Amino acid sequence: MTMQAISDMPAAEAAAIEVLFTDIDDTLTEDGQLPALAYAALEDLARAGIAVAPVTGRPGGWCDLIARLWPVAGVVGENGAFYFAYDRAARRMRREFVAGPEERRANRARLDALAMRILDEVPGAAIASDQLYREADLAIDFCEDVPALDRAAVARIQQLFTEAGAVAKVSSIHVNGWFGDYDKLTMCRRFAAEVLGRDIDAQNARMAFVGDSPNDAPMFGFFRNSCGVANVLRFREQLEAEPAYVARAEGGAGFVQIARHLLGARGV
Incomplete structure (x- = not known):
């Protein structure tokens, strides 16, 4: 598939989007921070009636805060280990996990x-600083709070997870590993059904996904209207599936461009 510019997404398809993962x-984010314009875009999407759900490798502790404080319908966290959705009227957090x-x-x-083995065998790797707040996986930092490791070292981290029988996915900052048969897409399917009352297979055309790295490939491959921010192009050789559309800008600025295209198609 050839990635097209986000401006080439037909207006009718953009206007039909009702759920954005x-x-x-x-x-x-940009340089590890959430820009005001990106957060404002989340608010604008929610006000326009588009249900937004972050899908992240970040830990349960972060996801609880995001589900409570951000203008989102819920959060799929730790690469699909769970979803959290906050019912503002009932003041109740719903937490659903794959494993008990x-x-x-x-x-x-x-x-x-396994963490001890990885640290012993891959010099420079570190346990991710957010590991304390994780419910189900192990995150190994290869460039967030440590000097960036080369591609071979990152591949070795992933290999060590695999040798131990774990699933391992590479994001832009961490290698995340877990035991269990799930990923971001499987939990998005469950979240959509249980929280939004949606069938992501039957209603694929009414949904979209935005991402940036190799661990987003299953989402890129599944969603007809998948989008990448421009930094996804750095990983093009590593992507098992590419997004259908790509923004001109990287990070939060790219997300804003995608949001504006969806909103503009609705006349917002």
Whole structure:
């Protein structure tokens, strides 16, 4: 597939979007921070009746805050391990996990042992600084709070996860690994059904996804109206599936361009 400019998304298709899933790091953010314009775009989308749901590798602690404080319908976190959705009228947080508490505890012990092996075998790698707030996975930092590792080192981290029987996905900052048969797409399917009352297979044309890195490939491949911010082009050789459309700008500025195209098609 050849990525087209976001401006080439037909107006009728853009106007039909009712649900927008979006990655966070390097998709909404720039240099590790959330720009005001990107947050404002989330608000504008919500006011226009588009349900927005961040889909992220970030930890449960962050997702609880995002679900409560951001103008979103809910959050899919830790690469699909759970979703959180806050009912503002009832003042109640809904938390749904793939695995139960006992299975998560057992997996945590396995991941803790694996973490020690990875740190021993890959010099310069570190446990991600947000690991303390994670419910189900292990995040290894290769460039967020440590000097950037080369591609070979990142591949070795991913290999060590795989050798241990874990699933491993590479984001723009971390290698995330977990035990279990799930990913971002499987939990988005469940979130859409249980929270939004939507079928993402039957209503694919009414949904879109925005991302930036290789671990977003399943989402790029599934959603007909998938979009990338411009920094996705850095990973083009590593993408198993490409987004259908791409913004001109990187990070949060690129997300704003995509949001404005969707809103403009609605006359907003």
